[in-house]
Structure formats: C-alpha cells, structure tokens
Amino acid sequence: QQQVKQSPQSLIVQKGGISIINCAYENTAFDYFPWYQQFPGKGPALLIAIRPDVSEKKEGRFTISFNKSAKQFSLHIMDSQPGDSATYFCAASNANTGNQFYFGTGTSLTVIP
Amino acid sequence: KAGVTQTPRYLIKTRGQQVTLSCSPISGHRSVSWYQQTPGQGLQFLFEYFSETQRNKGNFPGRFSGRQFSNSRSEMNVSTLELGDSALYLCASSLVWGAGYTEAFFGQGTRLTVV
Numbered sequence: 001q002q003q004v005k006q007s008p009q010s011l012i013v014q015k016g017g018i019s020i021i022n023c024a025y026e027n028t029a030f031d032y033f034p035w036y037q038q039f040p041g042k043g044p045a046l047l048i049a050i051r052p053d054v055s056e057k058k059e060g061r062f063t064i065s066f067n068k069s070a071k072q073f074s075l076h077i078m079d080s081q082p083g084d085s086a087t088y089f090c091a092a093s094n095a096n097t098g099n100q101f102y103f104g105t106g107t108s109l110t111v112i113p
Numbered sequence: 114k115a116g117v118t119q120t121p122r123y124l125i126k127t128r129g130q131q132v133t134l135s136c137s138p139i140s141g142h143r144s145v146s147w148y149q150q151t152p153g154q155g156l157q158f159l160f161e162y163f164s165e166t167q168r169n170k171g172n173f174p175g176r177f178s179g180r181q182f183s184n185s186r187s188e189m190n191v192s193t194l195e196l197g198d199s200a201l202y203l204c205a206s207s208l209v210w211g212a213g214y215t216e217a218f219f220g221q222g223t224r225l226t227v228v
Contacts, residue, residue: 032214043117043203043219044156051214089156098168098210099146099217103156 003027004092006104013111019077021107023090026071030092034101035064035075038087047088048075080111115140117206117220125226131192134223136204138185144168144207145187146217147179151200159202162187163210191225199227 005024013019023033031052036044050057050064050073057064063076077084087108091101118137126132138145147159158171162181179189191198201224205217 034216036219041221043119043221046216046218049214049216091156095211095214098161098163099144099205099207099215100158100161100169100171101146101148101156101205101217102158105155 002105003102004090004104006090006107008107009105010108011110013080013109015080015082015111015113017080017111019075019080019084019109019111021075021088021090021109022072023074023104024070024072025092025102027092027094027102028071029094029096030102031095032093033064033066033073034091034093035062036089036091036103038089038106044089077109080109082111082113085109085111117204117218119202119204119220119223121223122221123224123226125228126194128194128196128227130194131190132194132225133188133190134202134204134225136187136189136206136220138187138204138206139218142206142208142218143185144210144215145181145185146205146207147187147189148203148205148219149173149200150203150222156203159189161210168210194227196227198225200225 034049038044066073090104144163146161160170181187201222
C-alpha cells in the first residue's frame with residue numbers, strides 16, 4: 001500500500017512557467033514532509049521540507065504548500081528553468097520511526113526552453 | 114564538508130552470490146539508512162542504523178542485512194542474490210535518530226546488476 005501518493009507521473013512545462021506537483025498521505029502520524037530532486041545517475045538531493053504546523057514554506061523559487069486537513073501537500077516551482085528538469089519525490093516520515101521515509105512514486109519534470 | 118560516500122558505484126554479480134555495499138556518512142552524522150530504488154517499486158526503505166544498532170527495518174526478506182561500525186560507517190549485505198535484487202541502493206545520512214524533522218542526505222548510490 002502506497003503511503004504517499006504523488007501526481008502527476010510526468011510533467012512538461014515551458015521555461016518561465018510554474019511547475020506543480022501534488023502529494024497526498026493517509027497516516028496522520030507523519031510529521032515531516034521533505035521534497036527531493038534527483039538527476040539521472042545521482043542520488044536524491046534534499047530540496048525543501050515542511051512540518052505540519054506550517055501551511056507554506058518558500059525557499060527561492062521553490063514553495064511547499066501544506067493542507068493538514070486535506071492531508072495533502074504540493075511543490076510549486078516558480079519561473080521553471082531547463083536546469084530544473086529532473087525527477088521529484090515527495091516523502092513523509094514520523095519521528096517515532098526515525099529517518100524512515102515513505103516516498104511518492106516520483107514526477108519526471110521536463111522544462112522546455 | 115564531504116558528502117555521503119558509497120562504494121562501489123557499480124557492481125555486477127551472478128545470481129546466487131552475495132554482495133556487500135559500503136556507506137560512509139557525513140562527518141558527525143550518526144544515523145545511516147538504506148533504500149532500494151527500482152523503476153517498478155520506487156524508493157523503498159530497507160533499514161536504519163544508529164549507534165551501531167538497527168532501529169527499524171522495512172519489509173524486505175532476511176537476505177538483506179546490515180551493520181554499523183563505531184565510526185558510523187555502515188555496510189549492507191545481500192545474500193543469495195536474485196535477479197530482482199538488481200537496483201540502485203542508496204544510503205542516507207542523518208545527524209540523529211528519532212528527533213523528528215531531521216534532514217537526510219543521500220549518497221550517489223551503488224548500482225547493482227544481478228545476471
């Protein structure tokens with residue numbers, strides 16, 4: 001059973017546009033929600049993360065929006081650039097189980113110049 | 114500050130053999146987690162070690178095992194390799210265990226191919 005559901009599976013955006021990736025979870029015990037970016041041949045790199053007591057977090061062009069009541073969170077990439085083309089994973093964890101992350105299935109983002 | 118180092122980067126093994134993968138965490142980090150990444154199943158948690166003790170384990174058969182040394186370096190072992198074990202094995206390094214909101218940093222992974 002997929003604990004974190006991610007959509008869309010793939011996304012094509014024009015340069016300068018906004019990329020939006022959505023994730024949903026069921027386990028209300030989750031208390032940490034990171035996003036990872038992965039380029040081919042590389043390991044996932046931590047992009048940005050949020051806690052459930054915050055509704056939004058912004059770092060540069062990347063913003064996480066969090067809706068605790070809906071059990072959903074999303075990543076917005078503003079002014080998308082070709083260099084943002086990568087696979088993005090959302091994840092969730094619970095402090096009681098340490099650093100065991102449940103990952104979404106990933107979104108392959110392509111930014112067209 | 115050096116990142117997470119995984120060795121070797123690539124491995125080709127024959128079905129039935131065993132393999133050992135190594136992970137050196139970021140200096141000062143004491144928690145090491147292992148993940149298997151495949152196109153079909155995505156990223157799946159194998160186990161996590163902190164202070165040389167396995168703290169939690171994912172849903173993998175007993176053929177998958179690991180250990181952590183006093184310097185926080187970790188190894189994972191897969192015995193009796195099967196074709197389905199072909200995957201990218203990723204190690205993640207964290208400062209502590211159980212504190213919540215702890216950032217995890219991944220290595221580049223070891224690409225294991227079982228033939």
